[in-house]
Amino acid sequence: MPGHRSKSEKHDDGEKQLRRDPYEVLGVSRNSMDQEIKTAYRKMALKYHPDKNANDPKAADMFKEVTFSYNILSDPDKRRQYDSAGFEAVESDNQELELDLSSLGAVNTMFAALFSKLGVPIKTTVSASILEEALNGLVTIRPLPLGHYVSKRVEKQCAHFYSVTITEEEARAGFVCRVQSSDKSKFKLLYFDQEDNGGLSLALQEDSAKTGKITTAGMYFLGFPVYRLDQTMNSIAAAKDPDTSFFRKLDGFQPCELNELKAGTHVFAVYGDNFFKSANYTIEALCAAPLSEEKENLRSIEAQILSKRAEVSKFEAEYREVLAQFSEMTSRYAHEIQSIDELLKHRNEIHASYTITPFKRSTSKSRSKSSSKENKEDGQTREKRSTRDRPKKKKWYNLHLRVDKRKAC
Incomplete structure (x- = not known):
């Protein structure tokens, strides 16, 4: 095709x-x-x-x-x-x-460290020089007996290699390799395939994740499908939308590439994935034979997680539909409130135009006019009354003079 x-x-x-x-x-x-x-x-x-x-x-x-x-x-x-x-x-x-920190300059490494500290998910890859040395068989490999643990400090962008040998019976029972860091160092747990020329090629990689007060990484070869959870996918979704973060929370729950190991010698490595400092770690290899109950519990809980992922996927469609209806109702609710408030406001303005401003003006004017008219009429009436009621006074030019006509002037 x-x-x-x-x-x-x-x-x-x-x-x-x-x-x-x-x-x-x-x-x-x-x-x-x-x-x-x-x-x-x-x-x-x-x-x-x-x-x-x-x-x-x-x-x-x-x-x-x-x-x-x-x-x-x-x-x-x-x-x-x-x-x-x-x-x-x-x-x-x-x-x-995926960034190769060993190829970054000091400034770029500082920026990458800052973004990582702020919660921005940054995927990193194993240094090319480490992979080349492994492929050419130039790495030192230390033995790691089953049931024992080793505590070391690995420098940044460096790796410690360990070989674990298991029998046919131990391979059938299952095998677990785990690494943890009590000071929350950042690291990678690596598994290598052995090439025909004696070199090693990287086959599996697990990034450390915070688990309570420590960081851990583990590989489980139990004879049945086991899963890993990639937190980076959910971190990116959470940065975009909380709802998307919820519905994408289990998207990073993916099956591991290998379910079992054959009898023989296998090589693991711990890679220092910190930006500036070395990583403290403890690595241990265990046979899962005494852990039959834990194996069944793991198989059961992962089956429930897969079922829940399918259930949540169906629930998302229902949730989105109801959310759309709710958003529509909420929008309509806000629109109706605004519409009612505007109508009431307009009604109050009309009431105000009739009962407050014009009425005061007309009333005051009419009152002033009527009062002035009444005052004028009252004044005229009082003046007439006072004129009628006052006794007439003789003026000097209206004096009645008696003249004796018999006497000569």
Whole structure:
């Protein structure tokens, strides 16, 4: 079946190149299991890593293409989307890259440490130099007896290798390798496949996670499917939306690549994943034969988690529908409150125009006019009354003079 191709943003001699099929880039088939894809990616990433190919732009481009392809095929959802609709269905802008801290400068390392401290999920990868030394058989391997533990301190971006030998009976009973750090150091627990040439290739990787007052990482080979929980996926969802965080909480619950180990010698390593300081740790290897009850409890609880994940997936559709209805009702509720308040406000304004401002003005004017008229009329009436009631006084020019006509003047 031909692979999906789309135009790349890069140019070569003025012509746009086609983005290659991720399966073609990694050299795997479409039916490949997760472990095959992971193994192919690690070999190619080690081959084209910038640390080994300084000043080689072709190797740098190939490394980016390999990483981009692996980011699609390592995610079950994105792989399914790509298989059904090609690159268009994959959000390439949101692809997460794993940082190699050993290749970062001091400034970039400080920024990465700061973001990690602030809660920004940053995935890191094992140093290319460590993987190359392991592949070439140049690492020191210490024996780790079953039922014993070893406490050490590993420097940043360095690794301590341990070999564990198990019998046929112990392999059937199950095997567990666990690492913990009481001072909450950040580390990785690694498992390596042994190559025909005597070298070691990285097969499994578990990042440490906080568990109470310590950090732990473990690998469980119990003969039945066991699962790991990738906290990074939920951290990214939580940063976007609390509801999405809840419904995506179990998306990172994925099956481990290996369920059992065969009899023989197996190699594990503890890798110091801190940004600046070394990591204190204690590693132990256990046979699961005395832990039959714990094995059944683990199988039961993980089955319940898978059932709950399917249940929550169905519940999400119902929740989103009810939430949409609730949001619609809430919006309508707010609209109705606003509408009623506006109507009442308009009604009060109309009442005010009739009963407060105009009435005061007309009343005061009419009262002033009537009072002035009444005062004027009262004044005139009082004046008339006073004029009538006052006795008439003779004026000097109306004096009646008696004149004796008999006397001559």
